[in-house]
Structure formats: C-alpha cells, structure tokens
Amino acid sequence: MAANGNMTWQKHGPAIVGCAVIATAIAVIELLIRVDLISRFVMPMPSEIAVSFERVIVEENIPRRFLLTAGECFGAGILVTVIGISLGALLHRLPLLRQATETWVGALASAPTVLMYPLFMVIFGRNATTIIMMGFAAGLAPVILKTVEGLSGARRVLINVGRSFNLTERQLFWKILLPAALPTIFVGIRLGLIFALINVVGVEFLINFGGLGQLVAELAERYDLPGTYATICFVILISVLFFMAMEKAERWLRPGA
Amino acid sequence: MAETGRLTAASVRAAPRLGSVTLLRIAIIATALLTWELLAASGWLYKDVVPSLIAIAKALFNLLTTRVMACQADIPMGPIHLRWELWMPEFYCHLGRTAREIGLAVLIGGGLGLLVGLVLGANRFLSRAFEPIVYYLGPTPKIIFFPLMIMWFGLGPGSKIAMGAISCFFPVALSAASGVRQIDQVLIRVGKSFRANAWQTTTKIYLPAMRAAIINGLRLGIGIALIGTLLAETKLSNFGIGSLIIQAYSLFDMPRMYATLIVLFVLAIGANTLISRLGHIDPIRSR
Numbered sequence: 001m002a003a004n005g006n007m008t009w010q011k012h013g014p015a016i017v018g019c020a021v022i023a024t025a026i027a028v029i030e031l032l033i034r035v036d037l038i039s040r041f042v043m044p045m046p047s048e049i050a051v052s053f054e055r056v057i058v059e060e061n062i063p064r065r066f067l068l069t070a071g072e073c074f075g076a077g078i079l080v081t082v083i084g085i086s087l088g089a090l091l092h093r094l095p096l097l098r099q100a101t102e103t104w105v106g107a108l109a110s111a112p113t114v115l116m117y118p119l120f121m122v123i124f125g126r127n128a129t130t131i132i133m134m135g136f137a138a139g140l141a142p143v144i145l146k147t148v149e150g151l152s153g154a155r156r157v158l159i160n161v162g163r164s165f166n167l168t169e170r171q172l173f174w175k176i177l178l179p180a181a182l183p184t185i186f187v188g189i190r191l192g193l194i195f196a197l198i199n200v201v202g203v204e205f206l207i208n209f210g211g212l213g214q215l216v217a218e219l220a221e222r223y224d225l226p227g228t229y230a231t232i233c234f235v236i237l238i239s240v241l242f243f244m245a246m247e248k249a250e251r252w253l254r255p256g257a
Numbered sequence: 258m259a260e261t262g263r264l265t266a267a268s269v270r271a272a273p274r275l276g277s278v279t280l281l282r283i284a285i286i287a288t289a290l291l292t293w294e295l296l297a298a299s300g301w302l303y304k305d306v307v308p309s310l311i312a313i314a315k316a317l318f319n320l321l322t323t324r325v326m327a328c329q330a331d332i333p334m335g336p337i338h339l340r341w342e343l344w345m346p347e348f349y350c351h352l353g354r355t356a357r358e359i360g361l362a363v364l365i366g367g368g369l370g371l372l373v374g375l376v377l378g379a380n381r382f383l384s385r386a387f388e389p390i391v392y393y394l395g396p397t398p399k400i401i402f403f404p405l406m407i408m409w410f411g412l413g414p415g416s417k418i419a420m421g422a423i424s425c426f427f428p429v430a431l432s433a434a435s436g437v438r439q440i441d442q443v444l445i446r447v448g449k450s451f452r453a454n455a456w457q458t459t460t461k462i463y464l465p466a467m468r469a470a471i472i473n474g475l476r477l478g479i480g481i482a483l484i485g486t487l488l489a490e491t492k493l494s495n496f497g498i499g500s501l502i503i504q505a506y507s508l509f510d511m512p513r514m515y516a517t518l519i520v521l522f523v524l525a526i527g528a529n530t531l532i533s534r535l536g537h538i539d540p541i542r543s544r
Contacts, residue, residue, distance in 0.1 A: 014384075022390075100278045107529075116518060118502055119515075122514075202488065205401055213401065237396050
C-alpha cells in the first residue's frame with residue numbers, strides 16, 4: 001500500500017505541487033488586494049476576473065472573435081505551408097540557389113519581421129489581409145529551412161530504390177522524398193504556425209483590428225480591468241491548447257522523436 | 258604530405274563553385290533592386306509606397322546624420338544623480354534609448370531566466386512541477402501583456418523594459434534548464450569528489466559546461482526582447498526606434514520608414530550573427 005502511494009506521489013506529486021503553488025499564489029494576490037496592499041485599480045481581484053469570464057464571452061462575442069482570429073491563422077498557415085514547402089523544395093532541387101540563399105533565409109528567421117506591420121498597413125490597409133500577411137511573413141522561414149533539411153535528409157537507400165524502379169523526378173519527389181521528409185517538414189510547419197499565431201494576435205492588438213488581440217486592446221482602452229485580464233487568460237489558454245495540439249500531431253508523425 | 262595534397266586539390270575544385278555562388282547572389286540582389294526601381298518608376302503600385310532607391314538612400318543618409326539634438330541621459334545612483342548631455346543626430350538618441358531598454362530587459366529577464374533555468378534543470382521534482390508552465394507559456398504572444406505592463410510600470414521606459422524582460426525570460430529559462438540536464442554527469446561527480454560547494458559547482462562546472470546552451474538561449478532571448486521592446490514602443494511611446502517607425506507611418510514618410518527598418522534589420526541580424534559566432538552556433542539550424 002505504502003509503495004503504491006509512493007508510486008502515485010512520484011507520478012502525480014509534481015503536478016499537484018505545481019497546481020497548489022499557482023492556487024496559493026492566486027489566493028495570496030486576492031488577499032493582498034482585499035487588504036489594499038495591491039491597488040485594485042492596477043490589478044483586479046482574481047475572483048472578479050473569474051466572474052468576468054462569462055460577461056466577456058457573452059457581451060464581447062468571444063466565439064465570433066475566436067473564429068476571426070482562427071480564420072486569420074488558418075489563412076496565414078495555408079500560405080506558410082504551401083509557399084514554404086514549395087520554396088524549400090525549389091532550394092533542394094537547385095543546390096546552387098540553396099547555397100546562395102540559405103543564409104538569407106536563416107537571417108530572415110532571426111529578423112524582427114513583425115516590426116514591418118506599419119509598412120504592411122500602408123500596402124494592404126488596416127484589414128485582415130495585413131494580419132494574414134504578417135503571420136505569413138513570420139512563419140515562412142522555418143518552413144523553408146525545415147523542408148530543405150527534411151528533403152536533404154531522405155535516406156539514400158530509399159532514393160536508390162526509387163531510381164531502380166525507374167521513377168521520374170516528379171514521382172521520386174511525391175512517392176519517396178516528400179513522405180520521407182514529412183516528419184521534419186512538420187516540425188517547420190509547427191514552428192511556422194506558432195510564429196504565425198503569435199504575430200496574428202500581436203498585430204491584431206497593435207492595429208486594433210480583428211479578433212482576440214483587438215479585444216485585449218479595446219478592453220484596456222475602456223479600462224475594463226477584469227475583462228482585460230480575463231481576455232488575456234483566454235488568449236493564453238487558446239495558444240497553449242494550440243501549442244499542445246501541434247505537439248501531439250508532431251509526436252504522431254515522429255513517434256521516435 | 259599526401260593528406261595535404263588531397264586537401265589542396267579538394268579546395269581548388271571547390272573554388273569555382275564558391276565563385277558561382279557569389280555571382281548568383283550578386284545577380285539576385287541586382288535583379289531585386291532593378292525590379293524595385295522599375296516598380297517605383299512605373300507607378301503600378303501606389304505612388305510613394307514603393308519609393309525609388311535613391312529616395313531611400315537619401316532618407317537613410319538623413320536618418321543617420323541630420324537633425325542634431327541634445328540627447329540627455331539620467332542614471333540615478335542612490336543619492337547621486339548622474340546626468341549628461343550629448344549632441345548627436347536624433348536617430349542615435351532613439352537608438353540609445355532602445356538599446357538601454359533592451360539591455361535592461363535582457364539583464365532582468367535573462368538573469369531571472371538563467372536562475373529559474375538552473376533551479377529547474379538541477380531539481381527533477383521542481384522541473385516536473387513548474388517546467389511545463391514555463392514551456393507552455395513560452396510561445397504565447399507576449400505583446401498582449403502590454404496593457405498590464407502599462408498599469409504596473411507606467412507609460413515610460415519601465416513598461417517597455419518589462420515587455421522585453423517577459424519576452425526574454427522564457428527562452429533563456431528553457432534553454433538553461435535543458436543545458437543543465439545535458440551536463441556530463443562525470444563533471445558533476447568530479448566536483449563532488451573535490452567537495453565543491455553549491456557556488457563553486459555552479460560557477461566552475463554548471464555555467465562553463467552550459468556555455469553553448471546559455472548563449473543559444475540568450476541569442477533567442479535578445480531577439481525576442483528586441484521585438485517585445487520595439488513593439489511596445491510602436492504601440493505607446495514618443496521615444497525609441499519603435500516610435501520612429503510609427504512616426505514615419507503617421508507622416509506617410511515611406512523612404513524614412515524603409516530606412517529605419519533597414520537599419521533595424523541590419524542591427525538585429527548582425528547582433529544575432531555575432532552572438533551565434535560567440536557560441537559557435539549555426540543560426541540556421543538552431544531555432
């Protein structure tokens with residue numbers, strides 16, 4: 001029995017401690033606000049935030065805003081995937097072009113592209129296209145780099161088998177190279193989609209347009225503190241769930257990784 | 258000698274290849290610039306959205322050399338208050354402010370991240386209890402915390418530094434935690450056999466063995482702190498590079514906006530490459 005209890009503690013103990021510490025921190029903050037050690041004009045009580053969840057969801061039409069943000073992410077994701085994989089395949093097919101431009105793509109990945117949002121606003125206007133294009137610009141580089149890496153890492157023996165079957169270059173790509181590279185390409189897509197999501201919500205907040213990001217900006221401007229905190233919690237929840245789902249999909253594609 | 262001969266032959270064979278890569282790079286850049294200039298001259302896109310390269314070059318020159326003003330810097334050091342004034346082009350004043358904000362953000366966020374990463378990496382129980390929280394909060398869009406930072410730290414540089422610090426904290430903490438776990442156990446046992454105390458173990462074994470992980474974390478952290486700080490400046494500030502970009506947007510001064518973005522990108526990519534070289538990290542593969 002004792003050994004069983006010990007096993008359960010070892011398995012679930014850390015998670016229980018983690019949750020308990022967070023719950024305690026929330027309770028302490030509530031207490032500090034109630035005794036006026038933290039100003040309630042700076043931080044609302046956690047109980048007020050919890051209550052305001054329902055209000056924000058109903059009054060601010062969270063489902064519609066969520067769908068809007070999800071749609072923008074989806075648009076950016078499709079662009080990132082299609083164009084990123086195509087460019088990656090092109091770089092793999094033309095080694096000279098790859099040698100000439102791979103460092104540039106790497107530099108693009110480290111460049112603060114999101115700061116180009118005023119430029120994108122001038123080009124596309126203050127609308128969803130700017131947000132989608134910003135998400136696309138942020139997510140493109142990892143997809144290209146991982147596609148090149150995946151296609152280059154395809155096992156020689158698989159390619160030789162394809163050649164022994166007299167496959168054309170097109171067949172070799174679709175039947176052998178792409179399936180072999182898919183797990184690595186998915187890592188790139190996962191990174192690209194996460195960057196796209198971060199940028200989509202960020203630009204929504206910055207240009208005050210769109211779904212969840214705009215709601216945070218709007219509630220903050222209205223000085224609706226519980227609502228602002230609740231929406232921020234909601235955005236965090238969405239991005240954590242999105243991140244977890246992408247990880248699950250990656251594990252499914254790369255069982256050994 | 259034979260070995261040397263083979264190497265030399267290989268490098269000779271590789272030489273023309275390198276030349277063709279350089280030529281292709283030049284051709285790509287020339288084509289891009291020519292296309293840009295043609296677009297600017299043709300007026301197919303809205304006038305001024307694609308200004309001519311000469312206009313951008315002029316704006317770049319003006320940005321870096323004109324509008325000389327007095328830049329003031331204040332450093333409170335306890336009872337003493339250091340203040341100095343330097344006359345220089347306006348851009349460098351803004352750059353100085355942004356660099357100071359990013360520097361402080363990296364110092365605070367990176368320092369805390371390193372500390373938390375060391376603790377999480379060294380203790381399995383704490384790692385299982387808290388690392389998932391850090392791990393899953395890492396990729397959330399940090400800019401949405403900006404309204405809270407304004408409430409907590411005010412409209413001045415404090416809220417921008419806080420934004421940068423929050424952004425920098427997560428990659429440094431995760432990288433440091435993973436770095437501690439990757440330390441060769443033999444090194445730790447050697448430290449124990451020499452009866453090294455906690456401070457000596459940290460400074461003589463952990464930190465030197467984690468150099469690459471820490472530098473990689475800092476590289477990512479500085480990049481993200483830069484984005485966090487500058488985005489905060491574009492949202493609400495009248496000083497710093499972010500505010501310069503948004504000023505150019507408000508005045509529809511497109512050449513100046515392009516010039517500011519070019520300088521910013523060169524600085525960001527340069528800093529990233531420099532830190533990668535310091536840690537012998539491949540910036541392409543290590544994201």
